[in-house]
Amino acid sequence: MRRTLRVILGDQLSRSLSGLRGLDRDRDVVLMAEVAAETDYVPHHPKKIAFLFSAMRHFAAELGAAGVEVDYVRLDDPGNSGSLRGEVVRAVARYGAARVVATEPGEWRLLEDMRGWSAAAGVPVEIRDDDRFFCSRAEFARWADGRRQLRMELFYRMMRQRTGLLMEDGKPVGGRWNYDVENRKRLPAGVATAEPLRVAPDAITEEVLALVARRFGDRFGALRPFWFAVTAEQARAALEHFVAHALPSFGDYQDAMREGDDWLFHSALSQYINAGLLLPREVVGRVLAAWRERDLPLNSIEGYIRQIIGWREYVRGIYWLRMPEYATLNGLGNTRPLPAFYWTGETELRCLRQALDQTRREALSHHIQRLMVTGNFALLAGVVPDQVCTWYLAVYADAYEWVELPNTLGMVMHADGGYLGSKPYAASGAYINRMSDYCAGCRYDVAKKNGPDACPLNYLYWNFLAENEVKLRRNPRLAQMYVTLDRLGDERRRAIRDDARRFLDALEPWRADA
Ligand code: FAD
Ligand code: DLZ
Numbered sequence: 001m002r003r004t005l006r007v008i009l010g011d012q013l014s015r016s017l018s019g020l021r022g023l024d025r026d027r028d029v030v031l032m033a034e035v036a037a038e039t040d041y042v043p044h045h046p047k048k049i050a051f052l053f054s055a056m057r058h059f060a061a062e063l064g065a066a067g068v069e070v071d072y073v074r075l076d077d078p079g080n081s082g083s084l085r086g087e088v089v090r091a092v093a094r095y096g097a098a099r100v101v102a103t104e105p106g107e108w109r110l111l112e113d114m115r116g117w118s119a120a121a122g123v124p125v126e127i128r129d130d131d132r133f134f135c136s137r138a139e140f141a142r143w144a145d146g147r148r149q150l151r152m153e154l155f156y157r158m159m160r161q162r163t164g165l166l167m168e169d170g171k172p173v174g175g176r177w178n179y180d181v182e183n184r185k186r187l188p189a190g191v192a193t194a195e196p197l198r199v200a201p202d203a204i205t206e207e208v209l210a211l212v213a214r215r216f217g218d219r220f221g222a223l224r225p226f227w228f229a230v231t232a233e234q235a236r237a238a239l240e241h242f243v244a245h246a247l248p249s250f251g252d253y254q255d256a257m258r259e260g261d262d263w264l265f266h267s268a269l270s271q272y273i274n275a276g277l278l279l280p281r282e283v284v285g286r287v288l289a290a291w292r293e294r295d296l297p298l299n300s301i302e303g304y305i306r307q308i309i310g311w312r313e314y315v316r317g318i319y320w321l322r323m324p325e326y327a328t329l330n331g332l333g334n335t336r337p338l339p340a341f342y343w344t345g346e347t348e349l350r351c352l353r354q355a356l357d358q359t360r361r362e363a364l365s366h367h368i369q370r371l372m373v374t375g376n377f378a379l380l381a382g383v384v385p386d387q388v389c390t391w392y393l394a395v396y397a398d399a400y401e402w403v404e405l406p407n408t409l410g411m412v413m414h415a416d417g418g419y420l421g422s423k424p425y426a427a428s429g430a431y432i433n434r435m436s437d438y439c440a441g442c443r444y445d446v447a448k449k450n451g452p453d454a455c456p457l458n459y460l461y462w463n464f465l466a467e468n469e470v471k472l473r474r475n476p477r478l479a480q481m482y483v484t485l486d487r488l489g490d491e492r493r494r495a496i497r498d499d500a501r502r503f504l505d506a507l508e509p510w511r512a513d514a
Helices: 036-040 046-065 084-095 108-114 117-121 137-144 152-163 203-216 232-245 270-275 280-294 298-322 350-362 367-381 385-395 401-412 429-435 456-467 476-487 490-505
Strands: 004-007 029-033 069-073 099-103 125-128
Touching: 004 084, 029 046, 029 084, 046 069, 046 203, 046 270, 069 084, 084 108, 084 117, 099 117, 108 125, 117 125, 137 152, 137 298, 152 298, 232 270, 232 280, 280 298, 298 401, 350 367, 367 385, 367 401, 367 429, 367 456, 385 401, 429 456, 456 476, 456 490
Parallel strands: 004 029, 004 099, 029 069, 099 125
Antiparallel strands: none
16 A cells, blocks of 8 residues: 655644644654755744754654654755755655645745645645634634724634633623733833743754754854753643743733843743644643632733734734735835844844844744834834845744734734734834833933934834825824824924934845845
8 A cells, every 4th residue: 555645844743733633653654854945945043943953853753752654854864855845756756655645834935835746746735724723714714704904802802702712601701801901011120020941952952953053053043042842741841831930920011121031921932832832722721720720810811812812813814814915015115124233133222132132042032022122113114024024034933924924014014004903003212111121221312302312213203104194194093193293393393304314324224145
């Protein structure tokens, strides 16, 4: 009897994966491959590559220990063709496989490629749905049908009702759908925060770290210290650690930032969930169990569940609904190249320096840093969305296009004309000062509105509203901002424009080919 080849990608490391269902241990062979096409389509952070390669190698070993035959192609194996398609073609020939079974990938470009595998390998290729999500692509499309603009809050309520999570007699637990108003507290000085669980690298990880240092050591990002979990068991321990130490205060300080504090009360679990080491269902189940066991604050529990069954599922739905044209959108008509400091970290704005430095060290930063620091600056500076998206896709250990693109292009850059979110998350220095202690040590003065020492976010904010007036003035959520802009006199408006020009023109642009 001829064999079935089962292909598992680097972010499909789940034993319950659809592509593994019905596997016949006596006949089937699993293919996993480290390939240059995946390491190089954007300059991924070395820590992200090391995390995935180590997790892939551990997953292959686990399958092997469970009696599954695994063909694992390493990046430096002689004969490695450099692409997933090439490896599928080679493996089909090696095993005389009759067919290939795979789970749909998380990126459009790879799904397109996968659709060509059958012709290339000369055997049928079955592409199965990825059902590790709460909401299927078809269900999301049904929900979105006929809506000109989507709103996460409405999607989230539908998901709460559909799953019954945090529901009581058909009503939201506690009487409200959303406790976000309680989740915007500034972190008081002296409050001790939590750290994610750190796992020491084992021999497999050390071998991967040596490979990654050799091959990708010149890229943006520090490889060590490397502390990520690389197995499902370790990732579950990281989840337990989060639930024990950070979850109770997750809600209160969800939007806070503090100098030198990388994690506050965030879970640092997204890289594990997105690679398949943790399933969203088990994360939600564990958080709800902890709530019942320990009577934890509802604003933390609801806030966390909303991120997983709300935002995470919502952005995935939008990605598949709107690709491939979504990636090309530039609704505000931005033309400025990404400033080079995104890749060097060299900027005098302390908030940006902090977020960029953390990104370089850890290949992670928390949501408010991504949205309101690195994202807000790119929005105010009018950077070309495509270059911003490339940066976010490359530098974060949890980044795959299905989740990165809607967050960056839609939520941060408002490049989809308000399809994902009702208004741009634009902010001046006052927001950063309210939510962090960054401004105290900054070379710029957050209290000054104009001039060489003023916080650039202050004049860039008003300049952004002025420059995009035609597209944004009619947005009811920005009405008050335009009333204020209208009240600024001609002299102040001129100063805003001149300061913004001077500052933006002095930014060194990133050159992709440099
Ligand atoms: P927590 O704050 O502990 O949140 C819990 C979990 O909720 C996360 O682990 C994540 O799985 C989920 N979640 C929260 N917010 C979102 C969201 N907006 N979209 C999807 N899932 C969410 N998240 C990614 O997983 N991959 C990305 O490539 C990514 N790119 C982003 C780009 C931008 C510009 C922005 C603004 C956000 C992006 N996010 C992305 C969302 C969010 O910033 C990260 O999920 C979060 O910072 C991960 O850290 P954490 O695990 O500590 O999250
Ligand atoms: C991100 C990534 C990297 C860096 N390397 C590999 C790899 O060598 N082999 C592999 O199967 N997957 C890798 N991945 C994850 C894929 O890029 C991911 O599966 C697609 O982007 C779809 O989400």
